[in-house]
Amino acid sequence: MKKHRVLFLPDNKEIKIAEGKTLLEAARKLGIEIQSICGGIGACGKCLIQVREGEYSSYDLNSRPEHLSTIQSMEEEHMSPKEIKTNYRLACMAGVYGDVVVHIPESSRLYKHVILESGRERDIIVNPSIQSFYVELSPPSLQDQRGDLERLAQKLQDIHKLNDLEEDYQVLPKLPCRVRKDGWKVSAVIWDDKEICELYGGKNLDTYGIAVDLGTTTIAAYLCELNTGNCLSVKSTLNPQIDYGEDVITRINYCIKNRKGTKQLHKAAINAINQLIEELCAETNINNNNIHEMVVAGNTIMHHLFLNISPDPIGHSPFPPALKKPLNIKARELELKINPGAYVYLPPLLSGYIGADNIAVIIAEEPYLKEEMHLIIDLGTNAEVVVGNKEKLLCTSSPTGPAFEGANISFGMRAAEGAIEKIIIDPETLEPSLRIIGSEKWFPESKKIRPRGLAGSGIIDGVAELRKAGLIDSSGRFNFSRESKRLFKDEKGHSQYVLAWAKDTSIKRDIVISQQDIRSVQLAKAAVYVGGRMLMEQLGIKEIDRIILAGAFGNYIDKENALVLGLFPDCPLNRIDSVGNASGDGARLALLNKDKRKEAEEIARDIQHIEKSSDPYFQEEFFQALAIPHAEDPFPTVEKLLPENNRKGK
């Protein structure tokens, strides 16, 4: 049997293959994954490759037709005139009759890489659990009286190696009509190589999915093209559950006090998501029935309410969730307005206070794949802290209280228009500059948008800037030796620093940071710090290679200010990343690549959950961590920013 050499570029992989075999077969033997939705019958046009004869000089290549089978008219149907001229072929139709060199364009690869548009660039392999397969069936005859379903399943097995397929009941009523609609040519939408969840007459290979980041405050939804991984549109809205309580604790209490509370909050979340779906579809002109999967990541309370499960038990110690395992639930069970046969995937939970949102952050950051020791902090009502690398991961939940989300803070508010999201205090003049959500410019230079209150990132900035300006000392007390008209005691004797005067605010009151606010932030940040230190202690490590700051409250957290505050142990600034809402990224990753779900499930199984210790050692740690940045631990990285070390300020 005659054999020929085929070299694939840019992989630079070569194989000797028997004469007459196709380029697609050659690629498969090498493990090069080329798209082929039709199963190699020249029908889908996905396996386009370019023949580059002379490029590899050691080959003795003459004219193309002698080394490949002649191009067929059905191949040409799938190509532009330019592609035909530049020697493109369908890999499945080109038989090898001599040595050839071919180039595989990125668009023909089975697993495409896309860059996730978000605060952090993330490289995603596109490998969704939903795929649409086109098949041409032979019609029934007196000799072949198989059922329509058996006919379809056999073809999917023969061509696409999909064995033991099940089917959604909702496919059955449309089955006889859909298979006959386009002369026994159909596209079957298959979930996880297991279930036929939709059927279209003719060729319909476009599938869409939605990733939802279901936050306590904000719900964000990303509409993605599952074939390509492209994100077509993003919409977000306030979580309407806010009407029943600003944070998860008040919402749990609402559910406890109101018999139909859980149902109400469930409905509120579902309605809001349905509204987002409608907006996404309207903008992109995509039919909501073509949305074949959804991933929803949220904290444990959001997860439970989304599923109409009472969060009551999570409100009391020992805070047990109803379940932790990952779920796949039909969209119609939840009355979500996407294809009724679509599945909604919910990543696993770790505990009552470490939820799918945290798992999403972990699969976005992938510490479990890396040598570097990671410390990941996801700030919210609780701070979830993860420490580890590919050897081991530990996590804990630090009860920060809602200070970083604006509650318990005199002028705290959520990240909405008018919220101060960034603060700089001039160490000489002691005057503040503010960035306000809704404005591109700094206040008070621009007063187009007037401040209403402080967002989470602004609170961190505020306390850290007061410290750097010497307006508070390391114990957090206001330092009245620094003279400023903004620093004074009010009529009740409460010390405060004014960020914006009443006349400039939209609320007609001075927006201040009070001594009490600073105390709240100290308690919160000490809890986070101790959480991280406790996990480091458990792992027996003294140093962190990479710190990841996640959390969606206003702008990205200023990493320098977070370090000045002492939110985590000292670390050079170039090893700290502030990544914003990584849980939304994680949800999209899980939507676009089913292997990320496996990773999520492995993490949930393997990560070790450390309970906050009541050991006196940690109580002592906590008291020391109340200082800004810390009473004992060294903070060389920010040392020169602190007034005691640098009297001139920055």
Next chain:
Amino acid sequence: MKKHRVLFLPDNKEIKIAEGKTLLEAARKLGIEIQSICGGIGACGKCLIQVREGEYSSYDLNSRPEHLSTIQSMEEEHMSPKEIKTNYRLACMAGVYGDVVVHIPESSRLYKHVILESGRERDIIVNPSIQSFYVELSPPSLQDQRGDLERLAQKLQDIHKLNDLEEDYQVLPKLPCRVRKDGWKVSAVIWDDKEICELYGGKNLDTYGIAVDLGTTTIAAYLCELNTGNCLSVKSTLNPQIDYGEDVITRINYCIKNRKGTKQLHKAAINAINQLIEELCAETNINNNNIHEMVVAGNTIMHHLFLNISPDPIGHSPFPPALKKPLNIKARELELKINPGAYVYLPPLLSGYIGADNIAVIIAEEPYLKEEMHLIIDLGTNAEVVVGNKEKLLCTSSPTGPAFEGANISFGMRAAEGAIEKIIIDPETLEPSLRIIGSEKWFPESKKIRPRGLAGSGIIDGVAELRKAGLIDSSGRFNFSRESKRLFKDEKGHSQYVLAWAKDTSIKRDIVISQQDIRSVQLAKAAVYVGGRMLMEQLGIKEIDRIILAGAFGNYIDKENALVLGLFPDCPLNRIDSVGNASGDGARLALLNKDKRKEAEEIARDIQHIEKSSDPYFQEEFFQALAIPHAEDPFPTVEKLLPENNRKGK
């Protein structure tokens, strides 16, 4: 290690077992299946056995307490005073400390046998796919923060060896409340050892199921206790689809002509079944939420309409069904008013005209387990014919036309009040006696219920009796040499025999059997005969050991008259069974024993479907089979009943 002998009665099986092991463990080692819902912790009281010390004389048995561990108070809670006195024990609590003889009462066996109440006595092993398992969970603690679901699943795995359980979404919203309701004691309803489909607080081990025989004309529903196999109630109703067409062909045509026809017929069937469920529950005082499974058997058209699948393609050659595989569909998908998490099981189909009802007949009759060569005829609009034994099964569908269901027959009607279901014609006087549905007595002796028409069984009787009385000859022609005022030509010259005079009928017209009616019956019966002969020919057999006549039209078919008619090859009468509606029996068997479903699925896979041959040989066969009983084939069994052989009649 000391060992002791335990003898189990009535099995008469003995084992030597280590001291301290329980009787339950001893039984399990011997493969004796004893019920134990609690997993052997003394909580369910199901493993009751009786200790019979002296009964086996070779044993040296002293007083009981020395040979078994002392009876515990929790055991006594599960026993009557009489049981305690007569040495009953819970097998799981009785440790062996000496040789013992124990008797296992039938009620403690895992697989109970019940007798199916129906026309034919059938022995059923009770082994339903639905089982309720009681477990006691340990509550969560700071050291054990598993989710409620994981807690439950782990316990079910530890105690009942149920691995990798999935769960119905509908269980999740009730989960936290149900597990806490009765102090972490719950009963989980498990489907097929695979899925938690309902959860009850406390002990709730009663599960119910419904088997539905979904006939073209009649729908029958059987409410059964799944633990015991007992049938608690049976209800039936006319299939309301009759409003859209008497037979399947007219219903298919209705669906073709009316865009919403399929949906209308689907709804009609679902509503009728829901009505039956309501009646069954009302009568037995059982909550419909405690009905955890349903089996529905019907012909292919009924099956498709039940599932809201258009039967249109089955209306034209090659008659392909939408699917053939067995299905499990959630009750709520079909809006059936039983537990929404319950599954509805539909047995597989064989073809467009051989449906789940026929499979049900086969699993009721079990020819595949027997040496004897069977011929099974299920009479309806089509006759489905099966021939074979445990070596091989063949089947075919004979297009009889609707004659046996009363259509195409002058006074044919369905089996309802007033229908003639049995006929005897006196060979001397040539006067008929009629059994009419709704009356216990024979007409015309009793005229309480007046006849309205002829049911299927009456049609077979009528033609056979005319033949035995010499009123028609073997060619089916009326024989005017037999003088009777009932035999004459009407004003249009059509020959007829009067069964009931106009004055005695409720329709005020003579009820007759016409020459045309006899021709219709001849065509129908010849098709059945040839179907059977064709299959015998294929198998190369000349003789049948057992003939089963199934079909629900009025009374049971009279087997002698069926033979006189020549519906099937000659066979001694004691080898013919007329079993009535065997498909309802099959549906109940599939409900009560999941192994019967496997059998159904194996049959569907293995049975060979023979298409009616267009071979001239069979055309010739068909013409010969038109004669009554047959033109050529011998009918020794009924020979003496035929007038040409026995001029004096019977």
